[in-house]
Amino acid sequence: NAGVTQTPKxxxxxxxxxxxxxxxxxxxxxxxxxxxxxxxxxLRLIHYSVGAGITDQGxxxxxxxxxxxxxxDFPLRLLSAAPSQTSVYFCxxxxxxxxxxxxxxxxxxxxxxxxxx
Amino acid sequence: DxxxxxxxxxxxxxxxxxxxPCNHSTISGTDYxxxxxxxxxxxxxxxxxxxxxxxxxxxxxxxxxxxxxxxTLILHRATLRDAAVYYCILRARNAGGxxxxxxxxxxxxxxxxxx
Numbered sequence: 001n002a003g004v005t006q007t008p009k010x011x012x013x014x015x016x017x018x019x020x021x022x023x024x025x026x027x028x029x030x031x032x033x034x035x036x037x038x039x040x041x042x043l044r045l046i047h048y049s050v051g052a053g054i055t056d057q058g059x060x061x062x063x064x065x066x067x068x069x070x071x072x073d074f075p076l077r078l079l080s081a082a083p084s085q086t087s088v089y090f091c092x093x094x095x096x097x098x099x100x101x102x103x104x105x106x107x108x109x110x111x112x113x114x115x116x117x
Numbered sequence: 118d119x120x121x122x123x124x125x126x127x128x129x130x131x132x133x134x135x136x137x138p139c140n141h142s143t144i145s146g147t148d149y150x151x152x153x154x155x156x157x158x159x160x161x162x163x164x165x166x167x168x169x170x171x172x173x174x175x176x177x178x179x180x181x182x183x184x185x186x187x188x189t190l191i192l193h194r195a196t197l198r199d200a201a202v203y204y205c206i207l208r209a210r211n212a213g214g215x216x217x218x219x220x221x222x223x224x225x226x227x228x229x230x231x232x
Contacts (some may be wrong), residue, residue, distance in 0.1 A: 035222070042204070042224075042225055043161070044219055044220050045222075048220070058221075059221065090160050092220075105163045105166065106161075107161055108160030108161050108162065109164075110160050111160050
C-alpha cells in the first residue's frame with residue numbers, strides 16, 4: 001500500500017514551458033485534490049475531484065488544468081509556467097463517502113518542489 | 118466547508134502539555150473536526166478527528182466543547198519532534214452521506230517547542 005505518490009519530487013522549469021505533476025493513490029479514494037504551498041504560507045486549494053470524470057476549481061485554479069480519467073490518478077498540468085507558480089505542490093486524497101470510523105482522513109503525498117525561472 | 122480560526126503561533130517547553138485551540142463557530146451538526154500537522158519539508162499528516170465526544174489516540178487528545186463551536190488539540194507531553202504547523206479543519210457530511218466539497222486549510226498554528 002503506497003498511499004499517495006507524487007512525481008516528480010523536484011523540477012525546474014523555464015518560463016513558458018508546460019509540464020504535468022503526477023499523483024496516484026492506491027486506496028480507492030473518491031476524493032482527490034491539489035494544493036500549493038508558498039514559503040511560510042498555508043495550503044491553498046488549486047483543483048479537486050470527487051470521482052472519475054468530475055473535477056472542480058479550488059481557490060487558485062488559474063494557470064492549472066486537471067483531469068480525472070481513473071479513480072487512481074489525478075494529474076495537474078501547468079499550461080505555461082510562470083515564476084509565480086514556483087511553489088511546493090501537494091496532492092491529497094480521501095474517501096468521499098463518509099465513514100464514521102475514519103471521518104474521511106485525508107492522506108497527503110510527500111510534495112513536489114517546483115521552481116520556474 | 119465552515120471556517121476555522123487558530124492562533125498564528127504558540128510556544129511550549131519540552132515535556133510540558135500543549136493546548137492548541139481552534140474556533141469553528143459556524144460548524145454544522147454533521148461536520149467532523151479534523152487536526153493535521155505538517156513537519157518541515159513534509160506533507161501534512163493526520164493527527165486526530167472527532168464529532169461530538171472527546172477523543173484520544175496515541176498522538177494526542179481532542180477536546181470538543183459542548184456546543185461544538187471550539188475544540189482543543191492536546192499534546193500531553195510535547196517533544197521536539199512535535200514542532201510543526203497544526204491545522205484544524207472541518208469535514209462536512211452532506212445529506213447523501215458523502216463528504217465532498219472544497220477542503221480549505223487556514224494558516225494553522227506554528228508550534229515551537231523549546232528544549
